[in-house]
Amino acid sequence: MKKPRGMALFCCATACSDLEIDIREVASVGDVQVKKLPCRVNAIERKADDVVVLKLQLPANERLQYLAGQYLEFILKDGKHRSYSMANAPHTEGPIELHIRHMPGGAFTDHVFNTMKERDILRFEAPLGTFFLREESNKPIVLLGSGTGFAPLKAIVEHAVFKNLNRPMTLYWGARRKKDLYLLELAEQWARDIPNFEFVPVLSEPDASDAWTGRVGFVHRAVIEDLPDLSAYQVYACGVPVMVESAQRDFTQHHGLPEDEFYADSFTSAADLANAV
Numbered sequence: 516m517k518k519p520r521g522m523a524l525f526c527c528a529t530a531c532s533d534l535e536i537d538i539r540e541v542a543s544v545g546d547v548q549v550k551k552l553p554c555r556v557n558a559i560e561r562k563a564d565d566v567v568v569l570k571l572q573l574p575a576n577e578r579l580q581y582l583a584g585q586y587l588e589f590i591l592k593d594g595k596h597r598s599y600s601m602a603n604a605p606h607t608e609g610p611i612e613l614h615i616r617h618m619p620g621g622a623f624t625d626h627v628f629n630t631m632k633e634r635d636i637l638r639f640e641a642p643l644g645t646f647f648l649r650e651e652s653n654k655p656i657v658l659l660g661s662g663t664g665f666a667p668l669k670a671i672v673e674h675a676v677f678k679n680l681n682r683p684m685t686l687y688w689g690a691r692r693k694k695d696l697y698l699l700e701l702a703e704q705w706a707r708d709i710p711n712f713e714f715v716p717v718l719s720e721p722d723a724s725d726a727w728t729g730r731v732g733f734v735h736r737a738v739i740e741d742l743p744d745l746s747a748y749q750v751y752a753c754g755v756p757v758m759v760e761s762a763q764r765d766f767t768q769h770h771g772l773p774e775d776e777f778y779a780d781s782f783t784s785a786a787d788l789a790n791a792v
């Protein structure tokens with residue numbers, strides 16, 4: 516059946532001579548099949564008072580194809596959906612990693628922080644979204660995240676390193692307090708190890724116990740202070756809606772960023788959407 520259609524089953528084919536194989540890599544959302552899958556909670560790792568890294572194991576015969584930056588949607592028992600960005604790059608083996616911030620009173624995150632146990636079964640749909648690295652461009656990249664908006668940016672950095680992209684990348688990661696930069700050491704390690712990579716952590720409300728000597732203020736303002744002319748850049752922004760909206764407005768209206776070079780996922784909640792109606 517496959518042969519007449521010009522297809523081959525490489526799992527049971529044997530090469531008779533040297534050969535070159537062209538592989539069509541997944542490079543745009545249209546190439547990726549959206550699936551509904553069950554998964555098992557593999558680990559719930561507390562990284563800050565209100566942030567966990569949730570690791571999800573897929574069934575043995577399943578593998579999730581996605582683009583670094585995309586998200587999944589949990590399908591809850593009552594049919595509600597909740598979105599979370601994959602925090603590891605697609606090439607990495609092992610469980611899918613999510614970074615989840617507790618929203619007290621929130622339907623899903625109350626469950627994650629209060630009652631979820633390892634080995635619990637969840638169902639999700641993925642991959643979703645158009646927030647992923649545009650690899651055809653050579654422009655330098657600004658990665659802008661607030662809080663757990665770091666998650667898809669981590670996937671993008673890991674993917675760029677894996678693909679040896681070598682484009683200049685600067686990661687601006689904003690949070691209120693130092694403890695909210697829940698993987699600070701990892702980002703600092705990237706800045707030491709990855710050529711052409713800079714990391715700028717920014718706190719909006721440091722207190723004396725943070726002993727913070729770094730940048731202070733709103734994270735998107737730090738980008739503007741450093742790069743007042745963004746006309747030659749691509750920006751990938753992710754996190755709370757107010758940060759994403761302010762960045763888009765200020766960068767494109769006042770700092771030269773072309774509108775189609777601003778890519779974003781805004782972490783709107785179901786409550787935000789209900790209140791917006």
Ligand SMILES: Cc1cc2nc3c(=O)[nH]c(=O)nc-3n(C[C@H](O)[C@H](O)[C@H](O)COP(=O)(O)OP(=O)(O)OC[C@H]3O[C@@H](n4cnc5c(N)ncnc54)[C@H](O)[C@@H]3O)c2cc1C
Pocket residue numbers: 586597598599600601613614615616617618619620621622623624625644663664666667780781782783784785786787789790
């Ligand atoms: C594309 C996308 C990707 C995302 N990725 C991530 C991620 O990687 N990490 C992450 O931490 N989050 C992410 N989010 C946010 C996430 O999907 C959830 O919105 C968040 O975790 C809250 O879910 P919840 O069920 O706990 O809260 P919800 O039940 O949605 O409630 C949210 C908050 O609003 C309050 N609330 C509920 N109802 C009302 C109401 N009617 N009026 C006022 N307040 C109300 C609740 O008390 C709670 O504090 C993402 C969102 C999107 C859209």
